[in-house]
Amino acid sequence: MKYSVLLSVYHRENPLFLEHSLRSIERQTLPPEEIVLVKDGPLTKELDAVIEKHMNTSSSPYTIVSLEKNQGLGIALNRGIKHCSYEWVARMDTDDIALPDRFEKQFAYLSEHPDTDIVGGWICEFDSNHEICNKERRVPASHEAIVRFAKHRNPLNHMTVVFRKEAVLDAGGYLPMNGFEDYYLWMRMLQKGKRFANIPEVLVKARTGRDMIARRQGWKYAKDELALEKVAYQTGFWSALDRVRNLFTRFLPRLLPVAIVEKLYNLLRKI
Structure with a gap:
């Protein structure tokens, strides 16, 4: 299956974290056909330098979508989706690290379960050293368990999902809901009857820690x-x-x- 990777970056993000994130995407065992990166407002010169470097060296072509000012994650991702060329879109955050076979595992699952509209997985959380994971966020695997879980907590780890583009657009796409754009989208997709799944394995190393909680x-x-x-x-x-x-x-x-x-x-x- 051909797919796009969708990311959004804004000026307060760390250039080194962005470097690690993009590198983890480009080194996948099943590389993407394109990487769509939304610049959510003007960036620092350090962030722009990281992006330019990867545009010049990556085997996966980059599409850069530039917003004149910072609009927030929901609007940025909605703009980015319109530039994704393929049926399947993979989300990734610009401060996390995808395991090398993340996309290979997800598309193997989708090939075996063609009725699935969105599939995520577990994350391993780390503070500063991505080689040392402090804890995991495990989410339910089956659609039925996800529906029950969603009544209380976010049933998907956003940075791990691969979704069918039309399924997201049919639910209205990402809408403004500060801090909860993803959870709100999952709610609407479930109400539309879309099929959900999670692979019960760690797919992404996520940067968290005390600052995230604060x-x-x-x-x-x-x-x-x-x-x-x-x-x-x-x-x-x-x-x-x-x-x-x-x-x-x-x-x-x-x-x-x-x-x-x-x-x-x-x-x-x-x-």
């Missing part, structure tokens, strides 16, 4: 959480009971100290 705390992020919960309830994806339960398990923890949330975060990774 960014997801505080009143601002809690308000974003409330916005998601409101839409999930209004659209019928969550029941009234789901909304009440998630108020305690998702919204209120956003207001707790980082040290406490870090312990809860580690505990959830074991469930």
Whole structure:
């Protein structure tokens, strides 16, 4: 199967992390036919230098989509999807590292399960040294288990997914939902009857750590959480009971100290 890889980068990202991410894509055992990279607003000269280097050396051609100003992840990815030439699109984040056979495994699965519209996998989380993984985020494998899981938590690791382009567009694509653009999309795709799956293996090494947890705390992020919960309830994806339960398990923890949330975060990774 031919496929595109879709990424979005903005000016605050680390050039070294971008270098590692792009290198991991280009060195896949099943390389992509194209890499679509959205510049979400003007970048630093260091980030631009990394991109130019890879454009000149990669065997997979790059398509660069430049936005005049920073629009946010949802808008950036929607713009990028329009430039993807193939039926299948693989997502990747610009600070993570794909395992060398990630795409080979995913497209082998899709060949064996042609009714699947989107397939993800597990991630291994690291702080600074990608050779040392602290924990894994495991998500359910079967469609039915994913549907149940999605009532409470994000059922896919966004940076691991490969999706059918038309299936995403049929659900409206990525829509503004600050911090939760991916989760909101999965909800709408499930309501449209799209088929989901996860490969029960680590496919991507994801950069997390204490800074990531801190960014997801505080009143601002809690308000974003409330916005998601409101839409999930209004659209019928969550029941009234789901909304009440998630108020305690998702919204209120956003207001707790980082040290406490870090312990809860580690505990959830074991469930």
